[in-house]
Amino acid sequence: MAQKDDDILNKFMDKPSEEKDVAAGRRLKVGIIGTGWIAGAHIRSYMNMPDVDIVAGADLIPGKADAFFAEHGLTGVRTYRSHAELLEAENDLDAVSVCTYNAAHAECTIAALDRGVNVLLEKPMCVTLDEAVAICRAEKRSGKVLSIGFQPRFDENMRMIKKIVESGTLGKVYYIQTGGGRRRGIPTPYGTSFIAKETGGIGALGDIGCYSLDMVLNAVGYPRPLTVTGYKSAFFGTRPDYYPTHPEYAKAFGVDDFAAGFVRLEGDIILDFRISWAMNMDTPGDTILLGTKAGLRIPSTGCWNGTVGGPMKIYHEVAGEQVETVIPVIESKGPGLFDRKIRTFLDAIKTGGAAPVPASQILYNQAILDGIARSADLGREITVDIPEI
Numbered sequence: 001m002a003q004k005d006d007d008i009l010n011k012f013m014d015k016p017s018e019e020k021d022v023a024a025g026r027r028l029k030v031g032i033i034g035t036g037w038i039a040g041a042h043i044r045s046y047m048n049m050p051d052v053d054i055v056a057g058a059d060l061i062p063g064k065a066d067a068f069f070a071e072h073g074l075t076g077v078r079t080y081r082s083h084a085e086l087l088e089a090e091n092d093l094d095a096v097s098v099c100t101y102n103a104a105h106a107e108c109t110i111a112a113l114d115r116g117v118n119v120l121l122e123k124p125m126c127v128t129l130d131e132a133v134a135i136c137r138a139e140k141r142s143g144k145v146l147s148i149g150f151q152p153r154f155d156e157n158m159r160m161i162k163k164i165v166e167s168g169t170l171g172k173v174y175y176i177q178t179g180g181g182r183r184r185g186i187p188t189p190y191g192t193s194f195i196a197k198e199t200g201g202i203g204a205l206g207d208i209g210c211y212s213l214d215m216v217l218n219a220v221g222y223p224r225p226l227t228v229t230g231y232k233s234a235f236f237g238t239r240p241d242y243y244p245t246h247p248e249y250a251k252a253f254g255v256d257d258f259a260a261g262f263v264r265l266e267g268d269i270i271l272d273f274r275i276s277w278a279m280n281m282d283t284p285g286d287t288i289l290l291g292t293k294a295g296l297r298i299p300s301t302g303c304w305n306g307t308v309g310g311p312m313k314i315y316h317e318v319a320g321e322q323v324e325t326v327i328p329v330i331e332s333k334g335p336g337l338f339d340r341k342i343r344t345f346l347d348a349i350k351t352g353g354a355a356p357v358p359a360s361q362i363l364y365n366q367a368i369l370d371g372i373a374r375s376a377d378l379g380r381e382i383t384v385d386i387p388e389i
């Protein structure tokens with residue numbers, strides 16, 4: 001993969017955080033399930049927390065968990081060959097981070113919740129709506145905290161989008177266009193776990209599509225999806241010449257590298273969505289929210305690392321004139337987004353508070369991803385049916 005794409009894919013990583021004066025008190029015992037790429041960001045943030053002991057970790061690949069903890073300078077961490085072994089052996093864990101590839105999210109999360117362990121689950125929540133429902137039911141019967149790993153939620157610019165909508169500045173929002181993505185940026189830095197069906201489960205649709213959906217759905221209060229017309233394709237990932245150094249990846253590619261959807265949401269809102277890991281275009285467009293009083297444009301980003309692609313703009317009327325107001329990009333101060341995602345999760349455990357990114361919201365995000373995939377497979381519009389949790 002070209003250097004430029006590596007840069008884009010790694011932009012979610014935090015700059016080192018100087019702020020460590022977070023609430024101390026009770027210490028929490030934490031385990032990490034899946035010690036691959038993103039587990040590195042989790043462990044670095046846990047190590048920034050003064051009230052966390054990292055006590056256990058698991059990975060299916062022999063020796064990988066041991067090497068991971070050694071690389072981070074941690075000794076005495078108990079390691080296991082699967083999430084099941086870890087959960088069976090560890091009796092007083094407070095929390096686990098589930099950092100496995102997407103297809104193992106549901107199994108690991110449900111097993112941990114059923115053992116009474118709080119879970120920070122990486123995004124996307126899982127692969128299918130059925131899995132998401134099973135996860136939410138496990139959360140309910142456990143009474144534990146389950147938070148989904150959408151760190152962009154903690155970015156000031158993302159919060160600003162929600163504040164603008166909630167302030168009423170836009171009036172009633174009736175149409176949303178969102179998505180984005182890359183001209184070339186299929187993530188294969190550590191092999192095929194994102195692109196093989198049995199591990200990734202879904203491609204660009206889930207990997208970065210879930211972020212762009214969360215950005216707008218969170219802003220408008222997570223309305224329930226009603227119907228979906230979906231499309232997905234895989235014209236780039238299946239080309240051996242896409243991977244000059246690993247042409248064999250083309251055979252492993254079993255997911256989508258582009259997806260689009262037209263979604264009817266409760267409250268008379270239309271959502272027009274497109275997302276790309278690879279396409280013959282620079283961007284499929286900015287995110288726009290059209291409201292009865294004003295419209296908001298959010299410049300597209302290739303990464304979904306929690307920042308917006310440039311200053312946002314509000315299009316409105318003043319004294320009968322059509323004017324635009326520029327919202328400057330807010331530079332983040334204080335802890336990085338990953339530290340905030342970990343800290344808010346730990347604080348919810350300590351205070352008995354609500355999950356910072358609730359599964360009950362992300363259930364609707366997953367229902368849209370699932371609806372797009374199912375509609376694309378069936379070749380027609382589908383009705384979204386979300387059972388009671």
Ligand SMILES: NC(=O)c1ccc[n+]([C@@H]2O[C@H](COP(=O)([O-])OP(=O)(O)OC[C@H]3O[C@@H](n4cnc5c(N)ncnc54)[C@H](O)[C@@H]3O)[C@@H](O)[C@H]2O)c1
Nearest residue numbers: 012034036037038059060082083100101102104122123193
């Ligand atoms: N929040 C972010 O910014 C961000 C960024 C990158 C990836 N992610 C997400 O993180 C997840 C992992 O991505 P990655 O790039 O680290 O993948 P990876 O393939 O590098 O690592 C996943 C690891 O999980 C292990 N694993 C799978 N099933 C397991 C099980 N049952 N028990 C123990 N270990 C198991 C695998 O052996 C592998 O080592 C994905 O869901 C991805 O979408 C999030």
